[in-house]
Amino acid sequence: MTVVIDGKAAAASVIEAVTSAATTLESSGHRKPGLAVVIVGDDPASHAYVSAKSRMAKQCGFNSIQHTLPEETSQEDLMALVAALNADPEIDGILVQLPLPKHLDSEPVIQSILPEKDVDGLHVVNAGKLATGDLKTGLLSCTPAGAMILVRQIHGKDLSGLNALVIGRSNLFGKPMAQLLLNASATVTIGHSKSRDLPELARQADILVAAVGRAEMVKADWLKPGATVIDVGINRVAAPEKGEGKFKLVGDVAFAECKPIAKAISPVPGGVGPMTIAMLMANTVIAAHRRAGVAAPSF
Ligand SMILES: NC(=O)C1=CN([C@@H]2O[C@H](COP(=O)(O)OP(=O)(O)OC[C@H]3O[C@@H](n4cnc5c(N)ncnc54)[C@H](OP(=O)(O)O)[C@@H]3O)[C@@H](O)[C@H]2O)C=CC1
């Protein structure tokens, strides 16, 4: 029987641990962890994610502040807001929702966030710590950290001898995911749009992670029987069966046909997505502990 990995349940247990760490921190005389989420423009999907993040931060007992800037915000104004949040002693974590409107350059914005407040794990200092094998003193990118917790449920901490394929090489997900898998001693391949014969690479993989953004790209005949499949893709596709003009979310993996071949598979929705938000809360509570000079929990 294939295991359908329950990301909601795994996220709920992370959230429980985060909430309890936040409560303990506060009852020992420190202030609440503070998370600032910055969103520019009015993309409805981004707004939905940001409100989910703000809601969850409140549920964890954080001080959660949302900054909503108009579409026409300038690079200077956005950078000035980040500088103010860097200097704000009440703020432990800063997240700038991506993608930014086209006229803005995200890289200087991300790099201007203080590394110790970079709860997205995208600052070069945090990316560099991960790349050099320091997983303890920086902040990890939320989605790969969450995906790794799901992999650990199936395989434990040591992935020695296992082949892993990550499809996608973004800074937000693919690269840090590959590094986490490598750190756990998997033999890692990274596939992308210029790879030759992805299906053949996939058939070698004991652990297949798909983060492309192409609905149901990974088919049943790509899988090694008994593989663990982690689906990171979030694709909104038409769902006429739900009514005219309705949409549904699907991943990068053709779930129904892949499920019988896999040992374990994460669904979309209800897989990696909820873990991303949970790990953002985990990073915020870690940053708050470090700022307070108290030993931080690990997740
Ligand atoms: N569940 C969650 O919490 C999160 C989900 N996501 C989702 O994950 C997906 C990927 O996100 P992200 O990494 O930010 O996306 P990017 O668009 O930054 O990266 C996509 C990657 O997929 C590769 N790619 C594109 N087309 C193909 C193809 N036909 N064959 C093989 N590789 C291809 C690209 O290759 P190349 O580099 O050559 O262009 C690139 O490396 C999206 O669906 C996104 O919504 C992202 C973050 C969080």
Ligand SMILES: Nc1nc(=O)c2c([nH]1)NC[C@@H]1CN(c3ccc(C(=O)N[C@@H](CCC(=O)O)C(=O)O)cc3)C=[N+]21
């Ligand atoms: N700076 C930055 N950091 C991010 O981590 C970041 C970002 N920008 N921009 C966009 C992507 C995407 N992302 C998701 C978070 C949660 C779900 C999630 O909770 N998904 C639910 C479904 C939600 C729904 O129903 O719409 C699920 O998969 O079950 C999905 C996707 C974070 N991202």
